[in-house]
Amino acid sequence: AQTVTQSQPEMSVQEAETVTLSCTYDTSESNYYLFWYKQPPSRQMILVIRQEAYKQQNATENRFSVNFQKAAKSFSLKISDSQLGDTAMYFCAFIRSPYGSSNTGKLIFGQGTTLQVKP
Amino acid sequence: DTEVTQTPKHLVMGMTNKKSLKCEQHMGHRAMYWYKQKAKKPPELMFVYSYEKLSINESVPSRFSPECPNSSLLNLHLHALQPEDSALYLCASSPGQVSYNEQFFGPGTRLTVL
Numbered sequence: 183a184q185t186v187t188q189s190q191p192e193m194s195v196q197e198a199e200t201v202t203l204s205c206t207y208d209t210s211e212s213n214y215y216l217f218w219y220k221q222p223p224s225r226q227m228i229l230v231i232r233q234e235a236y237k238q239q240n241a242t243e244n245r246f247s248v249n250f251q252k253a254a255k256s257f258s259l260k261i262s263d264s265q266l267g268d269t270a271m272y273f274c275a276f277i278r279s280p281y282g283s284s285n286t287g288k289l290i291f292g293q294g295t296t297l298q299v300k301p
Numbered sequence: 302d303t304e305v306t307q308t309p310k311h312l313v314m315g316m317t318n319k320k321s322l323k324c325e326q327h328m329g330h331r332a333m334y335w336y337k338q339k340a341k342k343p344p345e346l347m348f349v350y351s352y353e354k355l356s357i358n359e360s361v362p363s364r365f366s367p368e369c370p371n372s373s374l375l376n377l378h379l380h381a382l383q384p385e386d387s388a389l390y391l392c393a394s395s396p397g398q399v400s401y402n403e404q405f406f407g408p409g410t411r412l413t414v415l
Binding site: 288 | 389
């Protein structure tokens with residue numbers, strides 16, 4: 183069974199600074215996808231960034247980037263130039279590749295990290 | 302249209318009521334999901350519909366009854382709920398059988414059971 187662990191329940195960062203959220207996972211699968219989702223206090227969950235396990239290059243989306251270490255099964259999220267709007271709960275999530283499968287896979291979430299950006 | 306909509310935003314119901322939650326997407330996605338989320342916890346998967354057929358039921362009590370009338374619409378029928386069922390109910394959709402399975406979430410329905 184797959185598991186996702188986020189070891190930091192709460193974090194805070196000053197506006198404009200950089201913060202890194204940790205995520206580790208456990209799987210025996212070789213093909214899978216990893217995601218970071220953001221859920222602000224207004225509650226809509228949105229995708230921040232996605233990483234395909236077969237790609238060695240770390241994904242980047244504007245101020246958000248990941249450090250994907252496949253051998254170590256680590257998938258951390260770095261937020262640069264933090265903004266007040268980044269205040270949210272962040273969930274790391276894993277899904278095995280459904281390619282070739284007739285059924286959708288299950289998204290496995292970590293417990294979440296609450297990030298507070300302070301002015 | 303790149304969003305998932307959910308109605309109502311808030312719902313308060315008694316333990317003997319019958320109500321329904323509605324979810325809609327027009328992105329052509331073929332998989333739709335219901336999640337239950339308690340405060341400061343990750344979403345818990347309840348049901349998955351793939352190509353309008355129920356593919357996953359995570360041992361959810363029968364007082365929750367899902368329905369997928371067509372590829373764009375997903376309902377969750379509620380009956381004889383318990384106070385512990387109070388939560389945020391999230392709907393999501395994904396492209397289905399593609400090389401990755403990014404899920405798009407709706408804003409949720411905040412359910413309170415009295």
